[in-house]
Amino acid sequence: AQSVTQLGSHVSVSEGALVLLRCNYSSSVPPYLFWYVQYPNQGLQLLLKYTSAATLVKGINDFEAEFKKSETSFHLTKPSAHMSDAAEYFCAVSLSGGSYIPTFGRGTSLIVHP
Amino acid sequence: NAGVTQTPKFQVLKTGQSMTLQCAQDMNHNSMYWYRQDPGMGLRLIYYSASEGTTDKGEVPNGYNVSRLNKREFSLRLESAAPSQTSVYFCASLSTGPGEQYFGPGTRLTVT
Numbered sequence: 479a480q481s482v483t484q485l486g487s488h489v490s491v492s493e494g495a496l497v498l499l500r501c502n503y504s505s506s507v508p509p510y511l512f513w514y515v516q517y518p519n520q521g522l523q524l525l526l527k528y529t530s531a532a533t534l535v536k537g538i539n540d541f542e543a544e545f546k547k548s549e550t551s552f553h554l555t556k557p558s559a560h561m562s563d564a565a566e567y568f569c570a571v572s573l574s575g576g577s578y579i580p581t582f583g584r585g586t587s588l589i590v591h592p
Numbered sequence: 593n594a595g596v597t598q599t600p601k602f603q604v605l606k607t608g609q610s611m612t613l614q615c616a617q618d619m620n621h622n623s624m625y626w627y628r629q630d631p632g633m634g635l636r637l638i639y640y641s642a643s644e645g646t647t648d649k650g651e652v653p654n655g656y657n658v659s660r661l662n663k664r665e666f667s668l669r670l671e672s673a674a675p676s677q678t679s680v681y682f683c684a685s686l687s688t689g690p691g692e693q694y695f696g697p698g699t700r701l702t703v704t
Binding site for chain 1: 640684696
């Protein structure tokens with residue numbers, strides 16, 4: 479079984495500030511982990527993914543996430559927020575060795591203030 | 593490549609009406625999925641198809657049926673629409689292994 483918890487349904491930051499979106503997962507086997515972004519009225523698109531290679535994963539638009547097995551976390555960060563980063567962010571987990579049925583978190587809405 | 597396409601983009605139905613949401617992908621992916629997205633609920637899996645010729649229920653299959661017409665196309669049917677099915681519906685596809693899913697632009701459905 480697998481599950482994902484995203485802490486905070488809304489996160490508000492100022493432009494130029496650090497972005498931190500939290501994701502904790504539960505998995506009985508080594509997981510694959512993903513962050514997706516959804517801009518208004520669009521589908522989801524991949525930001526980055528962890529598939530058991532390097533624990534620090536870099537994605538598009540200067541986002542990165544670190545897989546921490548001891549903390550069962552995969553938090554998403556960006557050093558400096560931009561107005562265009564305002565969107566909904568989803569963390570997802572799927573299990574290795576089985577059919578790839580990802581489980582999604584409930585999403586975190588990132589609000590960026592000028 | 594168009595990626596994943598969905599039709600229609602918007603639809604309004606009356607309670608009890610039926611309709612089919614269409615999804616097609618041109619990436620030669622094996623697996624296809626249907627999700628619904630509701631505020632505060634994230635994405636919930638309705639049905640998926642791991643390969644051509646197979647379909648399986650997801651988390652919220654009641655009131656829906658699917659058809660994997662061929663490798664490219666995966667349709668979702670509402671036989672008798674209910675207001676609880678008002679939602680945004682997304683189709684997605686995935687190649688093999690631990691890859692990412694590719695999502696369509698969504699269908700915004702309102703049932704009155």
